[in-house]
Amino acid sequence: MKVRVLSIPVQNQDKALKFYTEILGFIKKLDIPLTEDNRWLTVVSKEQLDGPEVLLEPAPKDFEPAKIYQNALFNAGIPCVQFDVESVQAEYDRLTKLNVDFTVRPTDMGAARIAVFNDTCGNLIQIAQLI
């Protein structure tokens, strides 16, 4: 078995694609039409083009339990996924200039530094680096 795809539930795929590519810097990899308004839509890290794809899946739009679960995580401040970055502080500075909201500012946890931001698609995302 290989890790090829991980999914992030999003409320609006167009909005999510815009945020993940234009703000976070991911690259669109696959965009396959499925039903009228749902697509198999994946992005990859530009630093890891052969790495796992992030599937921006519209489950919360069509499946109520997914929406409830997403909202519960969000309201508790719990990130749905974590991405590695070279420098949490540099990424925090870059993203705040682009008006991204952080719920956890850069914080040291032992030998790791973390921060958490709102992806505007219903999720919180944690970024982390080893220090």
Place this chain on the structure above:
Amino acid sequence: MTFYQKEINRIKGICYSNDGQSQTVIGTRSYIENNFDKKLNLDVLSHIRFTSKFHLLRLFKKYYGQTPKQYLIDKRIEQSKNYLKMGRSVSETCYSVGFETPSSFSTLFKSKTGLTPSEYQKSNFHKVNHNRI
């Protein structure tokens, strides 16, 4: 304050309240990052941080989830991937990242990546050319 923020504070209080310990392991990792191509062992690392070998071993594993030796091997393997992609030979790569013999390098490389260094180099050569096409 959200549930997650409270949990961060709680875990920090339980696991990472000793700043001296944190600085010791962070300094050790930093030393490995900057000197992975040299001959490193627990004696050298503990001497640099003025601590006992076994204390350092326990602390490092507590903070990073692996021993300094495991961390060093992973670091060397990651760096060797970069050198192989750049076209360096297997033996040149081996010595550049601090391994002492090409055979131990190849064995470790295969155990970590599933490919021998030569196979890895070939597969990445194909990918580079495929992307160009």
